[in-house]
Amino acid sequence: MLRTLFSKGHRSTETETDSGRGEPAESRASTVGWLLNTEKTSIIWDSPKPVRIDSQSGDPRSVGQCPSVLDFDRRHFAINCPIDVHLRLNLTGGDMDITNVLAEKSPIRSDALQRWIVFQPRHEWRHPQRPVLQMLTSYIFVSDDPVYINQYPPILHHMPDRPGIQINGRFPIDIWPRALMWAFEWHDTAKDLVLRRGEPLFYVRFEGPDPAAPVRLIEARKTPELESFISSITGVSEFVGQTYSLFKTARERRPAKLLFPKE
Structure with a gap:
C-alpha cells in the first residue's frame, strides 16, 4: 500500500513493504536538452x-568497478574541443604578446582564431600576472525542470598541456539557457597552451532538487519560443554586472515549455 508522509510542508510518497518499512520511491529523471546556437560551422x-x-x-x-566511482563518472558529460590550438605567451611588464605556434600549419586561419579566442582586458583578470582567455562555444542547454548546470575542467582526463586552471560556473538552465563559454586562467606563462581537437575541453554536470535523480540528455529543437527567450538574455552582461539579479524576471517571462526533442 502507499503511505503519504508530510514533513514541513513537503509531501513525499513511500511504498510500504510487508515488513512495514518504507522504501523511497524511485527518483524521477530530469530531462535536459542540448542544442547548438548557430548552424554555421556547427558540424565541427x-x-x-x-x-x-x-x-x-x-x-x-x-x-573501475566501484559503484560510487561509476556513479560519479557517468553524471559528467564531455564537451570536446573543436579545433587545434597551440599558443605561446610573452608577458613582460605591461605588454602581452601572443604567438600562434602552428602558424601556417594551423588548420584555423589567424583572423578566425582571433575572433574565436579572446583575451580579457588586463583590469578584469583576477591576478595581474595571470591572463584570462575565453573561447565562445555553440552549446546551449535547456530544461523544463529546475536544473542547474555546472561547468567543470576535464578532471577525469590527464591534461598536461594546460598551464593554468579553467574558470568554472553554475547557473539554472530552465530560466537561463545561454551559450557556454570556456574560460582559462594562464598561471605558468612560461609554458605553451595546447588544445587538441577531439579532446575534452570541459565537462558539464547537472543538478536538480533530487541529487539521486538521473539525467536524460536529449538533442533539443530550436523553436521560435526558445530562440526568442535565448535572445532576451543574450548579451545582458554588457549592461548588468550581476546577471543573477535578473533571474526573477527571467522566470516570470519564461514560456511554460521550452524543451522539445529534435525530430
Whole structure:
C-alpha cells in the first residue's frame, strides 16, 4: 500500500513493504536538452557524451568497478574541443604578446582564431600576472525542470598541456539557457597552451532538487519560443554586472515549455 508522509510542508510518497518499512520511491529523471546556437560551422562541434573511463581490470574490487566511482563518472558529460590550438605567451611588464605556434600549419586561419579566442582586458583578470582567455562555444542547454548546470575542467582526463586552471560556473538552465563559454586562467606563462581537437575541453554536470535523480540528455529543437527567450538574455552582461539579479524576471517571462526533442 502507499503511505503519504508530510514533513514541513513537503509531501513525499513511500511504498510500504510487508515488513512495514518504507522504501523511497524511485527518483524521477530530469530531462535536459542540448542544442547548438548557430548552424554555421556547427558540424565541427561534437555531441556531448557521458564520461566513461575504461578499466583494464576485471577485479570487482578495482577502482573501475566501484559503484560510487561509476556513479560519479557517468553524471559528467564531455564537451570536446573543436579545433587545434597551440599558443605561446610573452608577458613582460605591461605588454602581452601572443604567438600562434602552428602558424601556417594551423588548420584555423589567424583572423578566425582571433575572433574565436579572446583575451580579457588586463583590469578584469583576477591576478595581474595571470591572463584570462575565453573561447565562445555553440552549446546551449535547456530544461523544463529546475536544473542547474555546472561547468567543470576535464578532471577525469590527464591534461598536461594546460598551464593554468579553467574558470568554472553554475547557473539554472530552465530560466537561463545561454551559450557556454570556456574560460582559462594562464598561471605558468612560461609554458605553451595546447588544445587538441577531439579532446575534452570541459565537462558539464547537472543538478536538480533530487541529487539521486538521473539525467536524460536529449538533442533539443530550436523553436521560435526558445530562440526568442535565448535572445532576451543574450548579451545582458554588457549592461548588468550581476546577471543573477535578473533571474526573477527571467522566470516570470519564461514560456511554460521550452524543451522539445529534435525530430
